[in-house]
Amino acid sequence: MTQQFFIYAAINIFVALVSAPFFMGVIKKVKALCQGRHGPQLLQPYYNLIKLFSKEVVVSKDSSWITRITPYINMSIMVLAVLFIPLIFVPVNNTVFGNIILLIYLFAIAKFFMALAGLDAGSAFGGMGSSREMSFSSIIEPVTIIVFLALAFVFKTTNLFDITRETAMHNIFSINPLLVLLAVSLFIILITESSRIPVDNPETHLELTMIHEAMLLEQSGKNLALMEWSSALKQTILMAILINIFFPVGLIPINLITQSSPMLLLVSAFLFLVKGIALSVVIALFESYLAKLRLFLLPTLFAIPFFLAFLTIVIEVFI
C-alpha cells in the first residue's frame, strides 16, 4: 500500500465513476439512432442520477434491512472491483488487488444481495427476477470462470495487473493469437453480465421477460440511483477488461511518480474514453442487430464462450 497505489486508486475510481453513466448514455443514443429515433441526450444518465439522488427513499413496510442495505453494498463492491482493473495506468505490482478469481466472487456477492433484495419486499416480479437471475448465474458463472481461467493460462498469472502490464507492453498477436477467441468469449460475458439484449432487455419495465429490472422495482430515490450507478460501473469494469487486454493503446505501464506527468495521464484518460465509446457503439449495434433470445435458448449462447475457452486451454496447456 504505497502512496502510488493511493493515487492509482483515487484516479481509477474517479474515472470509472464519471465515465460509467456516459457509456450507458452512448449505448442508449446509438440504439435509438438505429431504431430511427432521436433518443435521449448523451448526458441523460447523469441527469437521471441527479434527479434520483434528490428524491426521497420509499421502502415497502414489509421489507427488512436487506432492501435498505443492498444499494450501499452493491455500490461499495463495485467501487472495490474498480481497483482490480487498471483503467489509465498500471501501478507497480501488489498482491492485494487484481486477482481475477476474487473479482468473479465480488460480482457474485453483489448479485447475491441484489437477488435477496428482489425477494425481500415479497412482490411477485421481484421474486421472479431473482429466481431468473440466480438460474442464469448458475449457468454463466462456470463459463466466466473457464474464460478467465483460459486468460490466466495464456498469461501464466491470475493477476489482472500483470496481465494488463503484459498486454500494454507487447502486441497480443505476439503473446498468443488465441486471445482473439477469448475476446469473443469476454464480449458475450460482458453482454450477459450487463443484462443486454440477447439475454435480458434493459429497456423493459413491468414486462414478464425482465430479469435485472425486476429486482430493482422496489428500490426508489437515492437507493435506485445507487443501484443504477453500480450496474453501470459493473459494465464499465467488464468493458475495461476487454479494452485492456485487446486494445491497450494509451495505457501507461510505468511508475507514475518517477516518469509520468499529469499531461500523460490526461491523454491516457482521453484514450480510455475514446476506446470505451467505441466499444459502447459496438455493444449498441450488436444489441440492435439481435432479437431477445427465448429463455431456454440462452444456454446455447453460453456454450460458445465455453467452447472457445476450453479449446484455448487445451491448446495452451497440452500443445
Added chain:
Amino acid sequence: MIGTFFSINTITIFSVLILLTAAMITISKNLMSMIFIYSMQSLLIVIIAVMLYISEKNPILFTIAVLTFLSKVIIIPFITEKVQHKLRIKRDVTFHHLSPVGSIFLSILVFFIVYAAFSSLAGILADKTSLIIISLSVSLVFMGMIIMFTRKQMITNVIGYLTMENGVLLFSLFVAELPLIIEFLVLLDLIMLILLITLMAFGIDSGIEEYHARIDPFDPIRRRLDSRLGGRFDSRPDIRSERVDREEKAR
C-alpha cells in the same frame, strides 16, 4: 513444414476459427445463416491454403485454393441456397438425440479424445502445429457427423456432410499431400452430390402428395374409406379440388 512468412500462430488461429464455424453450424437454426457460415468456413480453408502456398511455393496448394474457392465458396452455397428457396423452409429447429449445448460439449470431448489419440504420433510429425491442426481437422470431421445425426432436415444434413469434407481437405493440406487429381475428383463428386440433392429436393416438392401420405398416420384408413365412398371422404381441399378438376376434365 510451414515457412516463416506467416507465423505458425496465424495458421493455428484460422484453423481454430474453422472449428468455431462448425460449432456455430451445430447450434444455428436458420438455414440461410447456416449456408453463409459454411461458405465462411470454406473461405477460411482457402485462406489457409493460400498462406501455405505463399510459404511453400507449391503450385498444387494454389490450385486447391482456387478450386475450393470456386466450388465451395461460390457454387455449392449458391445451389444450396436455391434449393432452400424452392423448399420454402427457413428454419431447422428440431434436434434429436442431443441438445445443441450437448453437441457442443460432445465436440469438446471429441476434440480432446482426438488430440489424445494423435499425441502418440507427435514424434513422427514435423512440429507441434501440425499436431494441433490434425486434431482440429479430424474433430471437424466428427463435428460434421454430429451435425448430421442431431438434425433431421435434408439441407442441414448436407451441410454436415460438407463440413466433414472440409475436415478431410484441411487434413490433406497438412498431412498427406493428396494428388491433385483426387482433390479434383472429390470436388466434382461434391458438386454432383449437391446437384443430385437438388433434383431430390425438387422431386419431393413436386410429389408433395406422396410425401404427405408418408407422414400422415391416418392415410391408410383415409384411403380405404375413400375407395369405399368413391372419393367423397377426402377432406384435404387442395387435393380434392385437383381431383374434382381431373374428374370434370375426364367427363
